[in-house]
Amino acid sequence: MKLAVVGGGSTYTPELIDGFARLRDTLPISELVLIDPAADRLELVGGLARRIFAKQGHDGKIVTTSDVDAGVADADAVLLQLRVGGQAARNNDETWPLECGCVGQETTGAGGLAKALRTVPVVLDIAERVRRTNPNAWIIDFTNPVGIVTRALLQAGHKAVGLCNVAIGFQRTFARLLGVAPADVHLNHVGLNHLTWETGVRLGGPEGADLLPKLLAEHGDAIADDLRLPRQVLDRLGxxxxxxxxxxxxxxxxxxxxxxxxxxxxxxAEMEKQLLEMYGDPALDEKPELLAKRGGAFYSEAAVDLAASLLGGGGSPYQVVNTVNRGTLPFLPDDAVIEVQAAVGGQGPTPLPVPEPDPLYTGLIAHVTAYEDLALEAALRGGRDRVFKAMLSHPLIGQYEYAEALTDKLIAHNREHLAWA
Known part of the structure; x- marks a missing residue:
């Protein structure tokens, strides 16, 4: 089995490598290709990756390359984890929206829109290269904003599934609080990428007993602290x-x-400098503890599980993924991309039925879906007017003066990444 990782020079990658090594019986990789244009980072990460495989007794071959076409050729699955513009662009996404009193964040609001505009054209180009070299390969997208990027891929006819680590993080947390194995925890997870609610926590599978009321009653304070929300908000939402x-x-x-x-x-960015120095140490043969602070917890477990199921292996029967709606949430268009529990197999994911959601969050889901429609249109076709409309439609912006100012700031900070600007 051959897997390719586009963005393989990321400091995230050793987390992924560690999972591939530990879970090799679930996903038996014979060749892993790390693809990245940053040759210096790629060699540091690739060297550590080979040492991790060697230490854990994995006999798979690890190849590094900056050639996308060569790297994805004959791959059974291609993982996308790229960041167009690097941490410098992310820093912009997180700062200039604050000048207008709007949240600065790289996956939602004005910053999330900027990231979508930079990312969608690049991802679609990579996906076309995958299709030319191996049309049967699955594309697993971990690149934010996952919902918009996955919709762009699916809309263009690619075999794609979006993946986020939020759900697996909740699964691991709830399992620890309940004193059970993570595999025994089934989430009623509903919404869009980075806009989701756990409406049930079931033991043993979709039909198991719902332990969410027990979790909130016995561990509500700890859960609320992790989310940095008041306990009473969780109690009132249920x-x-x-x-x-x-x-x-x-x-x-x-x-x-x-x-x-x-x-x-x-x-x-400061953490990455330290990590890359560590990765260059020929004695290092495991992921360093500092990597846990970088983010992406349990990404490797989720990626292995999804890839194994898509490729006919031993992945979990139900997984939280980003996939096409197809009537699962009846208040959204069929071609919207949602994040829900799905049965995953060689033909892709099939969303499980979702109990009728509460209007408390269906309105916000519908609102953000409409924004994502406009954001994708702006990413595909460009133009200031399309960017402005996406800005105006976002529930975290919503005022024309803010939308006008933020549109100008977005274009000014991203001109080098926007072919139409």
């Missing part, structure tokens, strides 16, 4: 929102916080 809902439920509070500290991008 569900567990993802961390990203804090940008909506406590927007002004978050803006005040972000204005008083360095951006997350600045923190990550």
């Amino acid at each position: 569900v567990v929102p993802s961390y990203y809902l804090r940008y909506f439920y406590a927007h002004d509070e978050v803006v005040r916080e972000l204005r008083t500290k360095p951006s997350r991008a600045a923190e990550v």
Whole structure:
């Protein structure tokens, strides 16, 4: 089995490599290709990757290349984990929206739109290269904003599934609190990427007993602390929102916080310098502890599980993925991309039925879906007017003066990445 990772020079990659090595019985990789245009980073990461495989007794071959066409040729699956513009572009996404009093974040609001505009054309170009070299390969997208990028891929006819680590993070947390194995925890996970709610936590599978009321009653304080939301909000909702809902439920509070500290991008950039120094140490043969602070917890387990199921291996029968709606959420268009539990096999994911969602969050899901439609249109066709309409439609912006100013700032900070600007 051959897998290719586009963005293989990322400091995230050793987390992925560690999972591939530990879970080799689930996903038996014979060749892993790390693809990245940054040759210096790629060699550091590739060297550590080979040492991790060797230490854990994995006999798969690891290849590094900057040639996308050669790297994805004959691959059974291609993982996308790229960041167009690097941490410098992310730092911009997290700072200039604050000038208008709007949250600065790389996956939602104005910053998320900027990332989508930079990313969609690049991802589609890579996907076309995959299709030319191996039309049967699955594309697994971990590149943010996952919902918009996955919809772009599916709309263009690619065999694609979007993946996020939020759900597996909740699964691991709830399993620990309940004292059970993670595989025994089944989530009723509903929404869009980075806009999701856990409406049930079932033991043993989709038909198991719902333990969410027990979790909220016995561990509500700890869950609320992790989400940085008041306990009473969770009690009144009766569900567990993802961390990203804090940008909506406590927007002004978050803006005040972000204005008083360095951006997350600045923190990550400094962390990456340290990580790359560590990766260059020929004695290092495991992922360093610092990597846990970089983000992406459990990404490797989720990626292995999904790839194994898509490629006919031993992945879990049900997984949370980003896939086409097809009537699962009846208040959304069939071609919307949603994030829900799905049965995953060689033909791809099939969303499980979702109980009728509460209007408390269906309105926000529909609102953000409409924004994503406009954001994808802007990413595909360009133009200031399309960017403005996407800005205006976003629930974290919504005022024409802000939309006008943020559109100008987005274009000014991303001109080198926008072919039409």
